[in-house]
Amino acid sequence: MNRIRCDRTPAWSQLQTAFESTGCAFDVRSAFAADPARFEAFSQSAPHVFADLSKNRIDTATEALLLDLAQQTGLAAHRDAMFAGEAINNTEQRAVMHWLLRTPPLDPAMPAQSVHRHMAETLHEVHTTRDAMLVFAEKVRADDAITDVVNIGIGGSDLGPQMAVLALDEFVLPGKRFHFVSNVDGHELNAVLRKIKPENTLFLVASKTFTTIETMTNAQSAKSWFEARGGTDIARHFAALTSNVAAARAFGISTTFGFWDWVGGRYSVWSAIGLPLAIAIGAQGFKEFLAGAHAMDEHFRSAPLAHNLPVRLGLLDVWYRNFHGFSSRSVAPYHSALKRYPAYLQQLEMESNGKRVDVTGAALPYGTSPVIWGEPGTNGQHAYFQMLHQGSDVVPVEFVAVKTPRHDLPGHHTLLLANVLAQAQALLLGKVDAGGHKHFTGNRPSTFLLLDELSPASLGALIALQEHRVFVSGSVWGLNSFDQWGVELGKVLAKDVEARLISGNPQGLDGSTAGLLARLAPGLQPCPHPQTPSLGSASA
Incomplete structure (x- = not known):
């Protein structure tokens, strides 16, 4: 696999020339006026997600140059190496195979399946572990005595399952409450402990190494609280999501579900780390969540680059970060259940691509990860959207909307959709005011991602889309997107x-x-509590 850094390609220079000649003055409003088919050219469907990119500062000539950049940097070969199980995480000499966690079992009658045969044994292990986890999840779901599930983790062992459980609240089993503790600040754990009873609670301790300081401090305090209030059956009320079975047993935990060193923390919601989600939405729902992600994997793996949504989004990110100089992106989900989605994307992108050196350790002369930030839509409109519309910095916005609600309150969803469409329109069109105070410059870029419904399958596809998009920009930048030494x-x-x-x-x-x-x-x-520094990722 031959990776060439983006700034060492002919396309990079061509993009710089294109930006200096026309790109810096590109007006999306004029582009719409000149091309009645612009929406069709810059929108597309991918599994469970429709994307409108037409309000971005890009034209077909620029996108063609960006595709040349992808080809010249070896993006397709890098992607194929990941799916072949090669050790593309070069600083840790590890494969990157979170995608394998959502891959269906091999069918002997289908030799053309996408999983390389040398990974068949690993895939079998994945399904064996998942099946055992789902059996346990169903057992907990059927246990009426367990009313509260407390997940104790941090980073990817918290953000992924927390975001997904909240997002799929409409699918959560009635009678079960889910709590997430990550902060070593005792106020967070204490607030949860005030709400629960030992005899009705299952604690899930999520730490790959079972040594992460924040997680183990909280776990030990939870155990002390449990025992001080008469709890005696640690084995029934605690389970561990870890590869360190011996340490979990020493803690008193007999039920453990492990995962592999090729699963990074921020990519681990598909693994045993997803147990809270499996308990919340059930085995079938969890399988649908995985299936949605797998469908997006296949799209990323097989769609031509010009019609590959993760590729188009990732290249747009490079165009904005390195040529326009936009240093942040705001994420605005117009669905209250996606309230933790921006925080999840913060870790996914900023921990993956927040690097200042390339895969060889050489310092980079250009910017990498933008700052990712945001809140649910209409709340943001009454907070920071003032800056998005009239601030001195241009911040691309990524809207996420859902076509069909899961409630029947009249008028609410129509008003919600009217707001998201209007905000995107206002960013584009702007408004002239000679006095200045009510002047909106317009021509502010945005992307619109639309789901038909917020379901396990569509959420899985949306997350996988973002994972692969981050891979694309990191690959073009010449990064290793799968280590995180900066947290140590x-x-x-x-x-x-x-x-x-x-x-x-x-x-x-x-x-x-x-x-x-x-x-x-x-x-x-x-x-x-005795504490041992984590030797692995702080996000796992």
Whole structure:
């Protein structure tokens, strides 16, 4: 596999020339006036998702150059290497196979299936583990004594299942409540413990290594709370999502579901980390969630680059970040159940592509991941949309809307859809005001993603679309999108600072940290739980 960095390709120079000549002054309103078929040219369907890209600052000539850039950087070969199980995570010498977690079993009668035969045994292990997890999920669903499920994890072991359970709330089994604890701040765990009873609660401890400091601190505190209130059956009320079975057993947990080192934390909702979702929506619902993602995998794997939605989105991200200089993207889901979707995308993109060096460790002369931020739509309209419409910075917006609601309250969904359409229209058209205060420049770019309904299958497809889109931009930028060394340094330093907070010893610290230590240290107590620094990803 030959990867060539984007700035070393002919297409990069051609894109720079195109931007300087016409792209910097590109007006989408004029483009619509000149081309009645613009909507058709810049919109497309992919599994469960319809995308309208026509309000973006792009034309067919620019997109053709971006496709040349993808070809010259070896995007297709890089994608194929991922699906072949090659160790494309070069700094950790690991394959990247989260897509395998949603791949159906091999059918001996279909030799042309997309999974390479050398991965057949691994795929069998995936299905064996998943089947056992789903059996357990159904057992919990049938247990009326368990009314509360508390997931204790952090990063990908929290954001993925939390976002998905909230998004699919309409599918959640009545009589079960789901809680998510990630922050080592004891206020978060304490707020959950006030709502539950030991005899009615199942705790899920989600940590690949079973050593992640935040997760294990919360798990030990939950265990102490459980025992202090008369709980005795740890094996019944605690389960672990981990590969460290021995550590889980030492904790008192006998039910464990593992996963593999080729599953990064932010890509792990498809694995045993998705157990809270499986309990919430059931085995069949979880299988539909996986099937939706697999359909998007097949689209990404097989669709021509020019008609490949993850590719088109990822290349648009490169165009905006490196040529227009847009340093952030706002995500505006117009569905209240997608309230944690922007936060999920923050980790997915910024942890994957928030890198300043390429795969060889060489410093990059161009920007990589934009800042991802947002809130559910109509709430955002009354908060930060002022800046999106009239601020001095141009921020591309990605709207997500759902055609069919799952409620029957009259008028609500019509008003919601009217708002999302109007906001996208207002960003595009703008408004002239000679006085200035009510002037909207318009020509502000947006993308519109539309789902027919918010279901397990469509949510799975939407998440997989975003995973592959991040792969595309990271591949073009020449990154390893699958490590995250940047999360480790602060965690390592925290061990030293924790000891100093107890001892009050500032020796050798910088002046600021020493000054703050003097104000914070008096009266602090050590954590009663033994803590071991995580040796793996902080997001797992």
